[in-house]
């Protein structure tokens with residue numbers, strides 16, 4: 711996975727199980743040494759190129775909904791798996807619908823024990839949010855450097871945008887937030903290096919990144935003014951429409967990896983100890 715020789719996808723969300731992931735309906739029924747999987751996943755990033763899936767499926771339908779879920783490692787080339795790409799706002803098809811029709815998975819492919827999938831799945835998500843928070847602060851900084859360049863080379867009322875006092879404030883605030891984000895992320899990584907597990911605080915990093923990145927992309931549109939409406943392919947497009955693409959893609963940030971509302975619930979309940987939603 712680390713060398714990217716194998717691409718993995720995450721089969722969690724279903725048409726009726728997103729934020730309320732424990733409502734998932736995909737079934738895995740034991741048959742000898744195998745489990746037979748039937749059901750549907752949706753929004754599965756990279757499923758169309760993935761070799762493996764981390765699949766959450768229900769193995770005990772009579773257990774309370776957070777129990778009775780198992781985490782399987784599924785070979786995406788198995789017979790019975792159909793992948794249908796879904797087109798996003800950007801025009802790219804990054805994610806997919808995935809259908810399981812009597813897919814056989816050997817019991818040795820269970821990770822973390824039968825009916826213990828909720829704990830394994832949540833741990834995976836906490837790592838994902840932490841990685842989103844920490845890894846993406848580097849991308850945020852690269853995007854910010856690009857934005858400053860854009861501002862330097864764009865003129866407003868006859869002067870570079872970087873001379874505009876309001877724009878300067880907005881750029882400076884983004885720089886401050888990126889630095890705060892860097893050190894908060896470093897604190898979380900230090901925790902991992904000490905052998906501790908990421909906790910619910912991974913949600914704060916994810917939320918900070920989402921808010922900062924969406925604000926950065928909105929500022930890129932503001933700096934371009936009317937040119938922000940011109941997409942890739944037009945000779946008038948700024949930077950060949952790159953910012954238009956990243957602006958549209960950034961709308962998904964507050965949904966992917968768990969919505970902002972859900973992160974706020976996690977922070978309220980599990981960090982601040984407030985009453986349950």
Ligand SMILES: Cc1cc2nc3c(=O)[nH]c(=O)nc-3n(C[C@H](O)[C@H](O)[C@H](O)COP(=O)(O)OP(=O)(O)OC[C@H]3O[C@@H](n4cnc5c(N)ncnc54)[C@H](O)[C@@H]3O)c2cc1C
Pocket residue numbers: 719720721722723724725727728729730752753754755756805962965966967968969970971972975987
């Ligand atoms: C680009 C992208 C990539 C993705 N990749 C994957 C992937 O690889 N694998 C995967 O399994 N999933 C993936 N997802 C799916 C993603 O995890 C879900 O879209 C997300 O968890 C929200 O679920 P939902 O879409 O069903 O929305 P819903 O859960 O139906 O939520 C709809 C709205 O209601 C709000 N809401 C729901 N419950 C509450 C509550 N209790 N309190 C307050 N507000 C609430 C939500 O915040 C949201 O605004 C991806 C999504 C996107 C956009």
